[in-house]
Amino acid sequence: MRDEPDQDLDLELTSPLVPLFVITGGHALPPDHEYGHTTLVTAGEGASAAARTLSPEARQVMDLVSDGFLSVAEVAGHTHLPLGIVRILLAQMEGSGLIIVRKPVPRAERADRELLSAVLDGLKTRFGA
Amino acid sequence: MTVYLDPEVSQAVKVLIVGHFGVGKTTCIGSISEIEPLQTEEEITEASEGFDDLSGTPHKKTTTVAMDFGRLTLSDQLVLYLFGTPGQERFKEMWEELSRGALGALVLVAPERLHESFPVLDLVESFGLTYAIGVNRFDGTTDYPLDEVREALNLTEETPVVACDVRDEASSANALITLVTHLMTQLG
Numbered sequence: 267m268r269d270e271p272d273q274d275l276d277l278e279l280t281s282p283l284v285p286l287f288v289i290t291g292g293h294a295l296p297p298d299h300e301y302g303h304t305t306l307v308t309a310g311e312g313a314s315a316a317a318r319t320l321s322p323e324a325r326q327v328m329d330l331v332s333d334g335f336l337s338v339a340e341v342a343g344h345t346h347l348p349l350g351i352v353r354i355l356l357a358q359m360e361g362s363g364l365i366i367v368r369k370p371v372p373r374a375e376r377a378d379r380e381l382l383s384a385v386l387d388g389l390k391t392r393f394g395a
Numbered sequence: 396m397t398v399y400l401d402p403e404v405s406q407a408v409k410v411l412i413v414g415h416f417g418v419g420k421t422t423c424i425g426s427i428s429e430i431e432p433l434q435t436e437e438e439i440t441e442a443s444e445g446f447d448d449l450s451g452t453p454h455k456k457t458t459t460v461a462m463d464f465g466r467l468t469l470s471d472q473l474v475l476y477l478f479g480t481p482g483q484e485r486f487k488e489m490w491e492e493l494s495r496g497a498l499g500a501l502v503l504v505a506p507e508r509l510h511e512s513f514p515v516l517d518l519v520e521s522f523g524l525t526y527a528i529g530v531n532r533f534d535g536t537t538d539y540p541l542d543e544v545r546e547a548l549n550l551t552e553e554t555p556v557v558a559c560d561v562r563d564e565a566s567s568a569n570a571l572i573t574l575v576t577h578l579m580t581q582l583g
Contacts, residue, residue, distance in 0.1 A: 333397070386579065
């Protein structure tokens with residue numbers, strides 16, 4: 267019996283319509299730690315002119331990040347491109363100087379306390395707890 | 396419409412919202428996220444049915460799985476992402492990356508389906524994530540005996556167990572705050 271109103275979609279299986287190597291021009295995935303889910307990206311200055319020569323998918327990413335910072339996960343979510351593809355496109359775009367990337371700060375023990383404390387304060391302020 | 400981050404945001408952190416199928420991960424994220432929850436399509440490799448007749452080796456195939464996430468801006472500089480991570484063993488590849496740098500995990504459990512949470516807890520522990528348990532009740536009652544949950548799941552004494560109704564923003568937020576408070580105490 268399942269009576270939850272909840273609709274978990276985590277088992278929804280999908281498959282790409284265009285072979286992945288076509289979208290990425292045959293480029294391989296960068297290592298996982300590059301462009302993690304929470305890496306933040308935005309378009310560099312003057313990037314929109316250069317974007318005219320990009321593939322349709324890369325241009326879609328460019329258009330999306332041209333107005334501000336988003337995480338890699340959000341870029342994938344908004345463009346509906348698989349995360350792996352988004353990573354390859356971003357790696358190419360960073361290589362061409364089209365985007366600015368803020369990678370997650372590596373964690374250190376002492377920074378952790380400050381960070382967690384900021385997270386906790388932020389949550390309490392936000393939810394009035 | 397795209398909701399951009401504050402331009403001053405310099406740090407993004409993540410917490411995993413984990414649990415078995417149907418336990419309420421998506422609902423939890425939806426109740427507290429500041430953006431309409433989004434999905435990523437993640438690639439996973441898994442063995443397909445049967446064996447390849449020619450080589451005699453198990454056939455591997457790559458499929459993609461959709462994963463929900465949400466966002467909370469916590470200050471001018473800090474943003475928190477919540478990733479709803481499915482708890483099945485076959486998603487281990489996703490866990491590899493998602494657990495890296497994650498602050499911790501909120502493990503949602505359903506009191507009437509506690510046995511389904513064991514594989515989830517195994518994954519959380521194998522990736523060394525500090526966690527709190529949110530006992531989600533979709534019938535709106537949050538007075539379920541939490542000690543029974545603690546005992547049934549064989550939890551350590553310091554692991555927080557909090558009742559919640561993930562449809563409710565304040566209740567989901569409270570579970571998240573319980574987790575982060577616990578993370579701070581674990582720093583020693």
